[in-house]
Amino acid sequence: xxxxxxxxxxxxxxxxxxxxxxxxxxxxxxxxxxxxxxxxxxxxxxxxxxxxxxxxxxxxxxxxxxxxxxxxxxxxxxxxxxxxxxxxxxxxxxxxxxxxxxxxxxxxxxxxxxxxxxxxxxxxxxxxxxxxxxxxxxxxxxxxxxxxxxxxxxxxxxxxxxxxxxxxxxxxxxxxxxxxxxxxxxxxxxxxxxxxxxxxxxxxxxxxxxxxxxxxxxxxxxxxxxxxxxxxxxxxxxxxxxxxxxxxxxxxxxxxxxxxxxxxxxxxxxxxxxxxxxxxxxxxxxxxxxxxxxxxxxxxxxxxxxxxxxxxxxxxxxxxxxxxxxxxxxxxxxxxxxxxxxxxxxxxxxxxxxxxxxxxxxxxxxxxxxxxxxxxxxxxxxxxxxx
Amino acid sequence: xxxxxxxxxxxxxxxxxxxxxxxxxxxxxxxxxxxxxxxxxxxxxxxxxxxxxxxxxxxxxxxxxxxxxxxxxxxxxxxxxxxxxxxxxxxxxxxxxxxxxxxxxxxxxxxxxxxxxxxxxxxxxxxxxxxxxxxxxxxxxxxxxxxxxxxxxxxxxxxxxxxxxxxxxx
Numbered sequence: 246x247x248x249x250x251x252x253x254x255x256x257x258x259x260x261x262x263x264x265x266x267x268x269x270x271x272x273x274x275x276x277x278x279x280x281x282x283x284x285x286x287x288x289x290x291x292x293x294x295x296x297x298x299x300x301x302x303x304x305x306x307x308x309x310x311x312x313x314x315x316x317x318x319x320x321x322x323x324x325x326x327x328x329x330x331x332x333x334x335x336x337x338x339x340x341x342x343x344x345x346x347x348x349x350x351x352x353x354x355x356x357x358x359x360x361x362x363x364x365x366x367x368x369x370x371x372x373x374x375x376x377x378x379x380x381x382x383x384x385x386x387x388x389x390x391x392x393x394x395x396x397x398x399x400x401x402x403x404x405x406x407x408x409x410x411x412x413x414x415x416x417x418x419x420x421x422x423x424x425x426x427x428x429x430x431x432x433x434x435x436x437x438x439x440x441x442x443x444x445x446x447x448x449x450x451x452x453x454x455x456x457x458x459x460x461x462x463x464x465x466x467x468x469x470x471x472x473x474x475x476x477x478x479x480x481x482x483x484x485x486x487x488x489x490x491x492x493x494x495x496x497x498x499x500x501x502x503x504x505x506x507x508x509x510x511x512x513x514x515x516x517x518x519x520x521x522x523x524x525x526x527x528x529x530x531x532x533x534x535x536x537x538x539x540x541x542x543x544x545x546x547x548x549x550x551x552x553x554x555x556x557x558x559x560x561x562x563x564x565x566x567x568x569x570x571x572x573x574x575x576x577x578x579x580x581x582x583x584x585x586x587x588x589x590x591x592x593x594x595x596x597x598x599x600x601x602x603x604x605x606x607x608x609x610x611x612x613x614x615x616x617x618x619x620x621x622x623x624x625x626x627x628x629x630x631x632x
Numbered sequence: 633x634x635x636x637x638x639x640x641x642x643x644x645x646x647x648x649x650x651x652x653x654x655x656x657x658x659x660x661x662x663x664x665x666x667x668x669x670x671x672x673x674x675x676x677x678x679x680x681x682x683x684x685x686x687x688x689x690x691x692x693x694x695x696x697x698x699x700x701x702x703x704x705x706x707x708x709x710x711x712x713x714x715x716x717x718x719x720x721x722x723x724x725x726x727x728x729x730x731x732x733x734x735x736x737x738x739x740x741x742x743x744x745x746x747x748x749x750x751x752x753x754x755x756x757x758x759x760x761x762x763x764x765x766x767x768x769x770x771x772x773x774x775x776x777x778x779x780x781x782x783x784x785x786x787x788x789x790x791x792x793x794x795x796x797x798x799x800x801x802x
Contacts (some may be wrong), residue, residue: 248784254737259653259757264666267648267673269633269641275674399745419745478721 256573284476336409336542337585337593338367338631339607345373345390348587355390359629366412366632368403368426371379374412375438376401383414385424394429396422404448405632409542411456413448413463421448421463421475432456436481438465446472450496450503462500464493464494471505488526491519494537497544502529502565504537504547518549520565532567543589546570546612550581557581560594571615579606585630593620595628640680643689651693657753658701660697660742672696694758695768698750740787747771751779 312457336348340362345353347367357365361378368374370389379400387393396415404413410426419437438446449471453461456478465482471493473482495504502520505528509517517533537547547567550560560576560581575581575596581593582605592610594617597603607621607628621628633639648669655665655672676683676693683692743750747769754765755776762780766773 248756248780250733250787251752251784252759254655254734255741255753255757257734258738259657262653262656262662262665263649264652264662264669267644267666269637269644269672272640272644272673272677273637275670276677279671279674279678323731399747421714 247285247390259350273396335586339374339585339593339631340365340631341607341624342626347371353390354387355386356392357384357386357390359627362629364403364632365629366403367409368412368424369409370426372424372426374403374405374424376403376414381417403632404451405449406453407496407544408452410454411461413451415446415448421465422463423458423463425454425461432461432478434463434475434478436475438467438475439482449493452496452498452500464496464503466492486526487521487523488528491521493521495539495547496519497540499544500543502540504540504546506536509533518567520567530565530567532563535561535563535567535569537563537567539586540613541586541589545589548584548586548592550584560584560592560610562592562615571612573608573610573615573617583628583630585632593630597627636680640677643686647690647693648673651697654694654753654758655697655701657741657757658697658746658750668697668701672700675700691764691768694754698754698769701746701750736789736790740783740790744783744786748779748783751776752783755780 258472260294267526278573286577338348339346340355340357340359342360343355343357345355345357345367347353355373357373357375358377361527362375363378364376366374371385372393373390375384375386376382376385377397380399381398383396383398383401383403384392385394385396396414398417399417402414405411411423413421413423415437415623416422416433421434421437423434424431438448443578447466447468448463450464450468451461453482455461461476464471464473464485465475466472469492470490471487472485489507491505491507493503494506497503501522503523505519505521506516507519518533518536519528519532520530521527522529522539535551539548541547545565547563548560549563549567557580559572562570563570564570573581573592573594575594578600579596581594582597585593587593587609590612592612594608594610596606596608598605602625604623604625605627606619606623609618609620610616611618651673652669655668656662659665659668672693675696676689679692681688687735716787741752746754750769751765754760754768760768760775766776767775768800
């Protein structure tokens with residue numbers, strides 16, 4: 246086998262590839278979408294910062310219609326240093342113009358560059374974990390928002406546990422690494438995700454504690470199916486035995502139920518979904534109408550969404566039977582671009598304009614009635630909600 | 633249409649088929665290839681005014697495609713891509729049936745890590761030099777050499793003797 250063999254066979258393989266031709270309008274439309282996202286996550290607008298300081302503490306602090314809140318401070322309040330544990334409640338944080346709004350309502354100006362940022366996580370000890378766009382690094386910021394540590398990765402992706410106590414990624418040697426809330430150093434497993442050849446797999450779900458001593462469970466796979474389980478640092482992953490092939494989409498905070506997707510003829514494009522009991526190896530509920538993404542912090546509800554091209558026309562709240570509890574549809578001319586659980590009773594939802602000058606809004610949606618409360622409407626820069 | 637857009641459209645029409653093939657070799661999946669190509673061309677369009685040397689547009693877009701391909705993997709992990717009302721009308725990609733060396737080569741390429749796969753595609757399909765490949769991927773020439781060597785060695789290991797003609801041995 247020679248280099249010529251590679252050349253010849255790759256040319257033969259590619260020779261008959263013909264896709265639908267892209268038109269100039271196709272490309273320009275996609276470019277506009279990318280530009281909107283870049284603009285939304287980049288510059289810091291002073292007016293928006295002021296609005297964030299004033300509006301978000303009232304709405305995100307768990308108060309609003311329930312609890313009287315102290316007067317908002319005109320300046321963001323720095324959190325303790327990264328070495329000091331800052332307990333926070335599970336729930337989504339919001340990053341906007343470099344300022345992080347935590348679930349408890351506190352605000353922290355950070356050194357995080359939001360340009361092109363698509364994902365980040367916040368551990369319950371206050372640390373912020375950021376896969377850096379365009380750079381194969383995971384950066385960990387302290388509770389005070391300053392850069393604490395940086396880790397090399399082969400690709401910058403993280404997976405968070407539902408209770409926000411664990412965050413995992415895959416290092417350049419394809420080993421699974423878990424950083425745990427309250428622990429300074431991550432735990433690196435001796436083994437990675439079993440995949441053919443030298444390749445990384447996906448971390449589909451994780452839960453537990455004290456990973457260094459076998460207390461964590463990591464569900465891993467090949468991007469299509471969750472195939473193995475990692476538990477002990479020194480042991481290779483063991484094959485996951487399930488009643489049928491499935492991919493874990495979310496794990497309940499206690500690990501007892503999984504939201505899963507599986508291939509099905511009813512929906513050949515995206516498959517169907519289910520709630521799976523891993524102990525009984527039984528599918529507790531099935532639906533080909535909904536696609537759940539995450540459990541609520543108390544594990545009782547799930548959020549589901551369907552859409553395309555990083556935009557979703559609506560989001561739904563489902564119960565344990567995957568039956569609809571309530572839904573939220575954004576105003577005409579806008580689409581949902583991100584969401585997360587603020588607490589067991591509320592979702593945080595980001596909407597973006599589809600046409601015209603790009604604007605973003607942050608709203609809070611009640612799970613009981615789907616009522617939407619605008620928190621920061623019509624901003625000229627975007628929001629990213631934590632995993 | 634502005635001169636800029638006309639200029640870009642001319643490039644799009646001329647180079648799209650070749651770029652789609654590169655995208656296919658990088659991703660191994662026809663649908664991902666189309667997604668990769670559209671996003672990469674969109675990013676090229678946004679930077680069109682900055683690519684002043686038109687002789688280097690191909691190099692520029694190759695770099696975008698390689699980087700974006702890594703990003704696609706990330707999105708596949710998080711996968712918040714969900715159904716639309718209609719399935720896009722795509723012309724199917726026809727893979728040439730091949731049970732011999734070609735199948736083995738493809739099998740090896742598909743199991744390579746993305747970075748190593750990009751090295752193989754750029755070196756052997758795009759026929760770039762080691763230095764050009766290294767520059768696009770942001771890695772050393774030595775890494776390009778070692779990745780190519782490893783890919784060739786893997787192919788030899790996996791190819792039965794009857795499909796591995798002696799005259800090709802070096």
